[in-house]
Amino acid sequence: MIKQILSLAKNTADPAVYILSGSLPMEAELHLKALSLYGNITRADRSTIEWRLAERQLHLKTNQSNSWFIEIKKICLKYDILDCQDFLNNPLGKLQWKSLITKKIHTYWNDKINKDSERYSSLKYISGEYKTKRIHPILTTNTSNCRDIIKLPIRTRFATGNYILQTNRAKFNQNEVSAICRVCGKEDETISHFLISCTPLETERMSLLKSLREQYIKVLELLNINMHDIDVDFIHVIINPYHLVNYCGTSLTSELCAFINTHIEPACRTLIYKLHLHRYKLLNLGQKRSRKYNLRS
Numbered sequence: 001m002i003k004q005i006l007s008l009a010k011n012t013a014d015p016a017v018y019i020l021s022g023s024l025p026m027e028a029e030l031h032l033k034a035l036s037l038y039g040n041i042t043r044a045d046r047s048t049i050e051w052r053l054a055e056r057q058l059h060l061k062t063n064q065s066n067s068w069f070i071e072i073k074k075i076c077l078k079y080d081i082l083d084c085q086d087f088l089n090n091p092l093g094k095l096q097w098k099s100l101i102t103k104k105i106h107t108y109w110n111d112k113i114n115k116d117s118e119r120y121s122s123l124k125y126i127s128g129e130y131k132t133k134r135i136h137p138i139l140t141t142n143t144s145n146c147r148d149i150i151k152l153p154i155r156t157r158f159a160t161g162n163y164i165l166q167t168n169r170a171k172f173n174q175n176e177v178s179a180i181c182r183v184c185g186k187e188d189e190t191i192s193h194f195l196i197s198c199t200p201l202e203t204e205r206m207s208l209l210k211s212l213r214e215q216y217i218k219v220l221e222l223l224n225i226n227m228h229d230i231d232v233d234f235i236h237v238i239i240n241p242y243h244l245v246n247y248c249g250t251s252l253t254s255e256l257c258a259f260i261n262t263h264i265e266p267a268c269r270t271l272i273y274k275l276h277l278h279r280y281k282l283l284n285l286g287q288k289r290s291r292k293y294n295l296r297s
């Protein structure tokens with residue numbers, strides 16, 4: 001469902017959904033609700049049925065039991081919340097409990113999603129960038145202008161490795177399909193070829209790419225980094241410029257993000273979108289020509 005909302009293909013790696021949307025997996029949401037309810041029980045009067053049931057079952061039941069309270073015990077262990085039984089005798093206040101379970105659950109899923117994302121080569125441009133409840137900045141926009149919003153699905157397909165170029169087609173078809181670019185017919189159609197070097201797309205990219213390179217150099221100056229000292233290729237900057245945040249101290253993060261929001265991200269979106277449109281236009285023209293040729297011969 002979230003994949004549909006984000007216009008992602010069904011086979012997009014799951015961590016991509018969380019990285020882009022900042023949402024928690026359903027399992028985590030259910031655990032938050034269950035632990036929240038357990039917190040209410042720990043704070044209830046000792047004479048209530050729920051409190052007495054909790055104390056008895058946590059004391060008597062084994063880990064094999066289907067008791068709801070044993071499930072709570074397992075959930076607490078999963079999130080490194082030790083001795084959940086102790087909270088019955090020394091309950092935390094409502095806000096303290098909420099803060100504890102939220103912190104533990106968020107930390108667990110932040111680590112897990114970021115670690116999982118590193119296993120997918122398709123996510124190499126955004127891996128490790130999950131932050132709970134934060135929409136990834138490549139998906140945010142300061143405008144409600146349709147012309148800007150329409151660029152987002154293509155942008156996210158690139159960031160999640162789901163934009164199908166000829167090299168992907170060749171890979172999916174066990175090399176029975178040629179990886180050669182069908183627009184220029186000169187090289188394999190890789191991401192780098194499409195973004196930087198495919199000659200028939202040059203008019204679409206020339207000015208945008210020039211200004212992007214200039215802004216990139218300004219960012220490096222802002223960060224006081226020599227271009228040769230960091231291992232970031234320019235393709236990565238075009239697909240996800242926010243990756244550069246990893247190279248600056250926390251004091252510069254907001255300044256850098258603001259710079260990228262204003263000067264880099266809009267140009268990256270436009271560049272990718274324009275190249276995408278022009279590529280399809282040229283491919284369609286090529287198809288029409290070959291159909292005409294086939295009809296004549």
Ligand SMILES: [Zn+2]
Pocket residue numbers: 181182183184185186187189193197198199
């Ligand atoms: Zn080409």
